[in-house]
Amino acid sequence: DVKVTQSSRYLVKRTGEKVFLECVQDMDHENMFWYRQDPGLGLRLIYFSYDVKMKEKGDIPEGYSVSREKKERFSLILESASTNQTSMYLCASSIDDRGASPLHFGNGTRLTVT
Amino acid sequence: GQSLEQPSEVTAVEGAIVQINCTYQTSGFYGLSWYQQHDGGAPTFLSYNALDGLEETGRFSSFLSRSDSYGYLLLQELQMKDSASYFCALSGTYKYIFGTGTRLKVLA
Numbered sequence: 001d002v003k004v005t006q007s008s009r010y011l012v013k014r015t016g017e018k019v020f021l022e023c024v025q026d027m028d029h030e031n032m033f034w035y036r037q038d039p040g041l042g043l044r045l046i047y048f049s050y051d052v053k054m055k056e057k058g059d060i061p062e063g064y065s066v067s068r069e070k071k072e073r074f075s076l077i078l079e080s081a082s083t084n085q086t087s088m089y090l091c092a093s094s095i096d097d098r099g100a101s102p103l104h105f106g107n108g109t110r111l112t113v114t
Numbered sequence: 115g116q117s118l119e120q121p122s123e124v125t126a127v128e129g130a131i132v133q134i135n136c137t138y139q140t141s142g143f144y145g146l147s148w149y150q151q152h153d154g155g156a157p158t159f160l161s162y163n164a165l166d167g168l169e170e171t172g173r174f175s176s177f178l179s180r181s182d183s184y185g186y187l188l189l190q191e192l193q194m195k196d197s198a199s200y201f202c203a204l205s206g207t208y209k210y211i212f213g214t215g216t217r218l219k220v221l222a
Contacts, residue, residue: 004156031208033210035212040122040214041214042118042201042212042213042214042215043157043201043203043212043215044212045209045210045211048208048209050208056208058209059211090156090157097207097208098144098145098205098206098207099143099144099145099162099203099204099205099206099210100144100145100162100164100205102147102159102162103147103149103157103203103210104159105156105157105158106156107155107156
């Protein structure tokens with residue numbers, strides 16, 4: 001079974017702090033994704049990566065950056081956390097680039113910015 | 115751009131059949147997927163339609179009509195454990211765009 005592990009289940013940070021959300025997958029998947037989930041808005045794509053050191057902006061990249069130095073690890077960085085970044089963050093990985101194989105999600109990190 | 119619309123909530127009784135619709139506006143995609151998410155849990159994959167028509171997986175079926183820009187998830191013989199949120203998702207190259215989600219409540 002594919003396992004996607006997010007380092008923290010809950011995080012509380014202060015406005016202006018730099019925040020790192022870590023994600024590791026154990027199935028050698030090429031593609032990794034960061035989504036945020038908010039009530040009524042569904043899952044929105046922040047960034048994705050299709051290879052080591054490669055990254056592409058999703059639909060809502062403002063205020064975020066990512067890092068993929070190793071194939072199994074994809075980090076989301078909030079350069080200066082703001083209250084509107086309070087959300088559930090979901091990391092996912094997949095083996096193909098066309099959706100025929102499923103996205104495998106981690107259990108999420110609920111981030112609160114105060 | 116791409117957007118997917120779903121009803122926000124659907125309620126049905128145990129043993130019944132329920133259909134969750136997904137309409138979309140997009141310039142092109144590879145397929146339509148469905149995911150289930152229980153409260154506090156991660157989304158999990160249910161089904162994928164690359165072609166028009168019906169795909170059946172046990173109690174769940176999914177349908178796609180590209181000409182109508184429409185798909186649905188059909189859940190049969192509803193069980194209490196089916197109470198969850200359901201998301202449709204369009205897949206393009208390296209990208210999956212999710213709908214707003216439908217909360218299904220199954221009543222005893």
